[in-house]
Amino acid sequence: MPDIATPEHPPQSAPSPRTQSRAARRARMIEATIDSLAEKGYSRTTLTDVAARARTSHGLVLFHFRSKENLLAETLDFLTEEYRINWQSAVAAAGKAPEEQIRALIKADFEEAICTPSRLSAWCAFWGESQSRPLYQAQSGANDDLYNANLVQLCGQMNDLYGFTQDPERSGRLLRFMIEGVWLDLITLAKPYSVAEAYETVLHGARALYPGKF
Amino acid sequence: MPDIATPEHPPQSAPSPRTQSRAARRARMIEATIDSLAEKGYSRTTLTDVAARARTSHGLVLFHFRSKENLLAETLDFLTEEYRINWQSAVAAAGKAPEEQIRALIKADFEEAICTPSRLSAWCAFWGESQSRPLYQAQSGANDDLYNANLVQLCGQMNDLYGFTQDPERSGRLLRFMIEGVWLDLITLAKPYSVAEAYETVLHGARALYPGKF
Amino acid sequence: MPDIATPEHPPQSAPSPRTQSRAARRARMIEATIDSLAEKGYSRTTLTDVAARARTSHGLVLFHFRSKENLLAETLDFLTEEYRINWQSAVAAAGKAPEEQIRALIKADFEEAICTPSRLSAWCAFWGESQSRPLYQAQSGANDDLYNANLVQLCGQMNDLYGFTQDPERSGRLLRFMIEGVWLDLITLAKPYSVAEAYETVLHGARALYPGKF
């Protein structure tokens, strides 16, 4: 894990102000990178642009991140962690029943902190650029697998508990598609619908899969 | 429309060898562009790379397409047309019943000519790069709207004919998500499942929405 | 001399229509070159632009002129000849008195066919581009020398006949400056004065040099 100061990862002991500002500066640069990715796209995200958004010099960005490639890698890592923590804590806070867990999982993906235009577009930039796919696999693949396994397991429990008979693999996959789909719509559509409608759409799909449970 | 030889525009009479080779050369360059987009991504697709794949010089690519931007535009145009023709002719060949139409629509998206790794990745490159989004809207937006309207209308007919009560907008949207989702999986996953499994997954979702009809 | 059909150089025997059209085509290309030089400047005059103005293909321009450099050389040659013939015939037609000859020389430079914006700007393009200076020397230098010698000689006659005492070299030079000066003004000024005013300005200068003679 890169040493970015995330709210979820408070330094264990009180850090020196130096360390704090260092971490804060790194965080600001990563946020700037996300914004740049979202706004200008992968190919037009330059160190100069990132530096300008973070209100520093490009030299300093490189000082902190060694290379552009590493900056992007750490940005992806940050997004991945942020996302993982979000859904895992949502699941942990929800009831044990699989439908409650699934609902929590869905709801987590529309959390305000996660479901930001900037965030969504930045994800999209990473997905779209085939060059970054190995990076994505390396850093987000494991988490995605975890997420999917969780979903599939919950779908299995739905069968066990309530007598549904759908293949859990496929159902889990479809639930994931629904979430990804509305995400992409929110970014891509010229006139996207609201986040509320997005959420309802996914529930609509979940209801179709598991009638009477959502 | 670029003058590429597309199936729906068969040359009326035998064209002069010059015209033929001209169109063929352009087509080869567009295919090269698709391959480059798929393999190297949007940001690393260079004229030199395209030219190398088409076994010509970059000068010639520009001679035929005036600029890189125009080359990409015509490539997107080509993909759009190819896709539109594919689903429209599939729908035209299918039975009138809405479930048959929907099934034809789904099946068309897994046609061999369309559902190629190269093709899918190229689409992905256009989606992912925010810079190319206006281009996408301008050229593919209308077709996408048509596709969606068609799907929504068919979902409406499902309600009318068979007494289903789901919101057609949302159902159509979900069907679209399922297709897009498996597409993305085929590109993104380190170890993707088969096209057959992809197709079955979508049918699984369609069955959930409209039990007994797929 | 290149074989351009100029009115002053009618082919000695009746040429075949083929030759005629050949010469006419070359002439059209040279006129197109002059226009392009005037409008777009030396550096932006391209074969394609010349060809477009002459309503042919760039290939044909090269067929007729072998290279761009040669096209420019022949264009300069054409301008030089056109200019030489104009002033020499004007001088030949004028009275013998030196003041009449000088006046004829001045008047000739404001002849409509010569004193065209296109022509003036084209000259300017050749002067301004240092690269073309050797070419200019080679092709127009001799004529310029002749022109100047003529002018100096006439200034000498003014001294001999009317008792003026100015150095003929300098006076001839100054007369030339006046003509060149108004020419440049006509091209360069945002709001140039009229050709009539230009002519009067030069006469004003001639009167100053030789009071009572102009």
Next chain:
Amino acid sequence: MPDIATPEHPPQSAPSPRTQSRAARRARMIEATIDSLAEKGYSRTTLTDVAARARTSHGLVLFHFRSKENLLAETLDFLTEEYRINWQSAVAAAGKAPEEQIRALIKADFEEAICTPSRLSAWCAFWGESQSRPLYQAQSGANDDLYNANLVQLCGQMNDLYGFTQDPERSGRLLRFMIEGVWLDLITLAKPYSVAEAYETVLHGARALYPGKF
């Protein structure tokens, strides 16, 4: 105004070595541009050539001047300022009598720093290339107008004070032509005469316009 160290803008206090060298580097690049314009002409002045003359990389030239167009604009600006300061201070240092002022104006144009082959040829490059004419108008037009207005006003004073009756507009114009004329000769002629002879030639013309005053 570009931040080049010009005589009229002496650094108020000793500048940091950084600033100094920055201005010095820019100045060196502008001098290199002037040399390149003079030697190779407008169309063949490339960033690479300028960089080579300034003994740096083309990248650095762009770092300091943003674009070739801007480099040329700043070069023209530099020449314009240099020229303006030269004649204005010469006029300021001269006596009040109009003939003294005119003589000072003429003399200023043959000052060693101004009347350099490089400088003259560079001016010529800007005049000759029609493409650069709008730039010239925008940057040097105002100064030229000022110069001309000054000259015309002085010619008017010659009439008022000494009873000459020539049109001041035309006389001022002619004086300008004489100066420009010798300038062009110095650049253009294969075997140009000396600067001293050039100066005498202009005085010769001034004497013709205003007998007994030069």
Next chain:
DNA sequence: GATGAATGAGCCTTCATTCAT
């Protein structure tokens, strides 16, 4: 730590020229 000067690889584009038809 921080800045920004400096470099150079690589891109898109223009254009003269050659060649096949």
Next chain:
DNA sequence: GATGAATGAAGGCTCATTCAT
């Protein structure tokens, strides 16, 4: 003669990276 396909050299520009201060 005439056209336009094809090539490749060269130019302007962007940008990641290195380095001196």
